[in-house]
Amino acid sequence: MAITIKDVAKQAEVSPATVSRVIADNPRISAKTKQKVRETMKSLGYYPNFQARNLVAQKTRTIGIIMANSTTLAFQNPFFPEVLRGISVSAHNSQYGLYLSTGATEEEIFEEVVAMDQGKRVDGIILLYSRVGDRIMDYLFQSGLPFSVVGRPHTNADAISYVDNDNIGIAKQVMAHLFGLGHQRIAFIAGGKDFVVTLDRLKGFEEALAEHAIPHQAEYVVNQEGMQQDGKGAIRQLFELPEPPTAIVTHDDLVAYEVIGYLEDLQINVPEDVSIIGFNNHALSKHLKPPLSSVDICIYELGVEAANLLLEKINDEKAVPRQITVSSRLIERGSCQGR
Known part of the structure; x- marks a missing residue:
């Protein structure tokens, strides 16, 4: 026989209405009573019919x-x-x-x-x-x-x-870290140009350059479409510039992994020849060789x-x-x- 709300109420020594209010997590019911009723529900194997409750409340939960x-x-x-x-x-x-x-x-x-x-x-x-x-x-x-x-x-x-996140601020922090290491020719591998996070991080990148009186060079910015069409070609073009970048910031660690692979094919070493930083701090990043510097966005x-x-x-x-x-x-x- 199925356990009912009345069985729970009897066992917990409360009214069926109180059990119903506990199920609904009514704030007027004390924490002590809630715990007692929930323990009784568990011991009896009672499971509320939320579908029926939701129909009455006109909620899907x-x-x-x-x-x-x-x-x-x-x-x-x-x-x-x-x-x-x-x-x-x-x-x-x-x-x-x-x-x-x-x-x-x-x-x-x-x-x-x-x-x-x-x-x-x-x-x-x-x-x-x-x-x-x-x-x-x-x-x-x-x-x-x-x-x-x-x-x-x-x-x-x-x-x-x-x-x-404060994407403008954190992009500027990343740039400040690279400036502090002596880098001035910094490339940015952007995400989709219609995503606001890309616009904000790119704005931070450009503001950081301006604050350090470093000219913004469009050829140092690689958009997502370019990477998707020919990622290796896009990276090769960066390093065929008269003054190739000494550091790269990527919009996601996954892109950083991809870029590191292309750099290996081009016999360009990380970090000896070029430094690289990603975003999102994925679990694998700390296990790469070398481990990837990354922004933890929580x-x-x-x-x-x-x-x-x-x-x-x-x-x-x-x-x-x-x-x-x-x-x-x-x-x-x-x-x-x-x-």
Whole structure:
């Protein structure tokens, strides 16, 4: 026979209404009573029917997660599993599940978001990116569905809840580290030019050059499209310049790994001939030879805060949009040396 809420109430010596309030995590119920009821539920093997409760409350208790690319491509980058780990912890603590976008194209992902909203499949959405002129963010901003963003929105930033790093500041810190080692000819391997994080880091790169009275040379900036079309050729062109770079900053550690491979093919040694720094501090970076200097952007914390911001909006539709800056720091390893 299935255990019922009345069985739990009898065993815990409380009313069925109290058990129901404990299941709903009602703040009016004391921590002591909650613990007692939850222990009773566990000992009896009672599992609440959340689907029925959600129908009554008109809530799905589900968060939609939207990535810039299909899940197949996104999970090739360690950033996404780590940010999802942070989101999952926060969601679990509030008894929410996750609904991942599965579209393979931008159009399919957009259609998924519309379906999530209009089909009432989720209570809110987290965008794991911020892009210039993004249809999805524009749609969400107009829809009224609660949402938060990992990354600074390009427009309406003050009216949107988001979490980000100080990407301009950390790019300048990276440049200051390289200047301190005696480097002045520094190349920048950028991410997608329509992503706000790329624009901010590139701005920091350019401001740092200007502050040190070093001319900005366009040929030292390699965009993502160039790397995707012919990465080895793009790196070769850098080192065929009359004055090749003595240091390279890449927008992601994965790109740094790729660049190091091309440099080996060109018989250019790291760090003896050129220093290199990445972003995101992936787990493998410290095991490279030489270990890769990288910026730790606290990916897990970005996920936790993005989920907390969204849950705040879900639980209180009048909640004022908030913006959170998560700290980041340069991890110095063996891929850089002085000139």
